[in-house]
Amino acid sequence: MFKKIYSPVDKVELFPFDKLYAKRDDLIDAYISGNKWRKLKYVLKKAEEGQKTHLVTFGGAFSNHLVATAAAASRTGLKSTAFIRGEEVKNEILLLCSLFGMHLIFADRESYKDKLTLYNKHFQKDSEAFFIDEGGASEEATIGCAEIIDELSESYDHIFCAAGTGTTAAGLLEGIKKHKLSTKLHVVPVLKNGFFIKDEILKYTSDSPNLSLHTDYHFGGYAKTTPELIEFIKNFVRKTGILVDPVYTAKLFYAITDLQKNNVIESHEKILAIHTGGLLGLFGMKDKF
Numbered sequence: 001m002f003k004k005i006y007s008p009v010d011k012v013e014l015f016p017f018d019k020l021y022a023k024r025d026d027l028i029d030a031y032i033s034g035n036k037w038r039k040l041k042y043v044l045k046k047a048e049e050g051q052k053t054h055l056v057t058f059g060g061a062f063s064n065h066l067v068a069t070a071a072a073a074s075r076t077g078l079k080s081t082a083f084i085r086g087e088e089v090k091n092e093i094l095l096l097c098s099l100f101g102m103h104l105i106f107a108d109r110e111s112y113k114d115k116l117t118l119y120n121k122h123f124q125k126d127s128e129a130f131f132i133d134e135g136g137a138s139e140e141a142t143i144g145c146a147e148i149i150d151e152l153s154e155s156y157d158h159i160f161c162a163a164g165t166g167t168t169a170a171g172l173l174e175g176i177k178k179h180k181l182s183t184k185l186h187v188v189p190v191l192k193n194g195f196f197i198k199d200e201i202l203k204y205t206s207d208s209p210n211l212s213l214h215t216d217y218h219f220g221g222y223a224k225t226t227p228e229l230i231e232f233i234k235n236f237v238r239k240t241g242i243l244v245d246p247v248y249t250a251k252l253f254y255a256i257t258d259l260q261k262n263n264v265i266e267s268h269e270k271i272l273a274i275h276t277g278g279l280l281g282l283f284g285m286k287d288k289f
């Protein structure tokens with residue numbers, strides 16, 4: 001049933017940077033993008049097994065997860081509803097969600113805080129409804145993300161990923177452990193005070209000496225940017241032909257190049273960056289360019 005969504009992208013493309021490779025999960029699908037597909041894969045399977053036909057989820061008005069859920073639902077013949085944080089707005093992301101048939105319910109910030117109450121208020125009596133947490137965060141999500149490691153055909157000294165909730169990072173670490181790799185996992189939180197990501201990762205997997213966090217690349221916090229990051233994006237896209245978004249992947253690639261420049265990563269070491277997709281995030285920041 002879900003096969004038609006996904007054709008695996010297992011090739012790794014070379015950048016015009018030395019020893020830096022990218023796993024192009026952004027190419028999985030334009031709308032069920034990158035790690036949002038990885039995170040939904042087994043969540044959708046669970047919904048299917050429970051014969052649920054209506055996906056209900058949560059997110060901010062620029063959430064990549066909402067578009068991914070809406071597109072996945074429409075392609076698999078399911079209904080979808082999203083609770084959107086904050087007052088009613090219109091934007092490119094929500095337009096796509098609506099086109100894919102997602103029903104949008106705007107919830108004020110206070111009631112949004114208690115997602116389960118919100119869900120129960122609308123869907124308690126709906127036996128077809130299936131609760132998916134914000135961003136798709138779940139045990140199933142980490143299983144999907146661990147498959148990124150299964151697909152690698154070469155070994156790397158370092159693997160880098162951006163982190164919002166840390167679920168993707170937890171899955172990657174599980175994959176690294178499963179394959180008994182000595183590869184280091186470097187996590188770049190895109191939020192301020194990103195040390196909390198470690199506790200989030202450890203909800204799903206045990207600690208490992210292979211895990212390191214780089215908390216200085218948030219550029220002011222979640223969905224915040226600086227002229228320096230915008231300049232980086234322009235240069236990076238022009239040089240590589242690969243799009244990055246200001247919320248996640250630009251911060252990731254900035255961190256990698258900065259750590260290389262400062263010799264934290266040595267020049268002979270081989271690096272894999274996980275391009276987690278999320279390119280629609282560019283639209284949320286179009287005024288910054």
Ligand SMILES: *Cc1c(COP(=O)(O)O)cnc(C)c1O
Pocket residue numbers: 034035036064065135162163164165166167168169248249276277278279
């Ligand atoms: C959602 C998202 C992330 C964050 O993933 P987490 O599992 O929440 O850490 C990273 N990159 C992109 C492009 C995303 O859309």
